[in-house]
């Protein structure tokens with residue numbers, strides 16, 4: 001499996017002789033499956049051309065905080081949210097100092113403040129500059145802020161000195177980035193996830209459905225695999241690609257989704273019900289295409305089975321996580337669903353908000369249990385999924 005498959009990696013390049021190795025790093029990250037976007041400081045551009053980085057990353061370079069054309073294509077806040085991880089390589093002594101201070105006077109430092117993603121820093125500088133107390137204090141500050149420091153390596157330097165300060169080799173940095181996405185919180189656990197919409201037939205050519213794209217459910221499947229789980233994903237009709245190492249079962253209607261959940265639920269440790277299951281289906285599906293004749297048409301509906309409730313009522317009930325898509329009174333409705341359906345956890349999302357919820361790349365959710373409420377702020381669905389998987393793993397450990 002490509003360890004960075006589907007991951008969005010922001011590569012920040014600052015001014016230093018090791019900048020020439022950044023092209024190799026971009027290439028290595030892509031070999032590991034990542035999509036790479038490069039941010040260059042003015043200093044970096046003295047050492048390597050934007051054209052080179054554009055060619056190896058396959059994307060236009062970002063280099064200006066106040067460039068209206070670039071902002072129109074992908075604004076800096078959007079770019080900050082897009083990233084699953086940011087790696088600054090090489091990180092010069094000056095860029096480390098500026099990051100440690102929390103400056104926001106160029107694109108790279110601003111992105112580092114604006115991104116919720118993990119930031120990895122690969123220092124590269126002269127050995128005496130590295131040993132200087134000011135640099136060491138800045139590094140300690142970065143670590144305290146939660147940034148991950150990679151290296152530096154020891155050895156012969158471009159200036160002729162020998163000592164610590166060489167940037168780690170590009171492949172070692174790429175592996176360190178990949179390791180950020182692997183953890184063993186759900187090793188050996190079996191996880192069943194439903195995702196996407198269901199389609200309820202009206203006649204042979206028409207159906208009722210909703211705007212679920214499957215992105216949230218598929219992101220959770222990926223995050224669960226990364227956490228070491230064995231994942232089965234029951235998906236309604238969506239265009240998403242099957243994540244690696246996930247067993248996928250495609251269904252169309254709510255009844256088919258229920259049948260497949262029941263067939264697979266035994267032996268599962270966790271059930272995550274992300275699917276936007278249609279609450280009703282047409283009472284009688286027409287066997288022939290309904291002809292346009294009368295000015296009005298009336299359809300009769302019957303209630304679909306509630307898959308989540310059925311799983312919660314089982315004697316062999318796993319740890320059950322439901323979702324709540326709400327347009328008002330988010331927490332109140334989520335608490336009601338938690339108790340009424342009998343789940344262990346409800347993940348509530350406000351689907352009335354622009355650019356989150358149905359179909360979007362981003363989401364913001366609130367995790368509701370009987371004794372706690374935890375907000376997970378706006379981020380891309382992959383990041384939200386990773387945080388949710390960690391939250392679920394923690395809840396199971398504590399239960």
Ligand code: PMT
Pocket residue numbers: 196211212213214215216217254273274275276277278279304305306307308309321322323324325326337349351357358359360
């Ligand atoms: O797929 P995306 O475009 O990425 O969008 C993600 C999402 C908005 C669909 C997702 O985040 C989400 O909120 N999913 C739940 C949508 C929903 O149907 O919510 P609900 O409040 O109507 O249902 C509550 C819970 O009951 C859900 O866990 C749902 O899966 C489950 N349910 C509902 C009806 C039914 N007949 N059977 C069920 O199991």
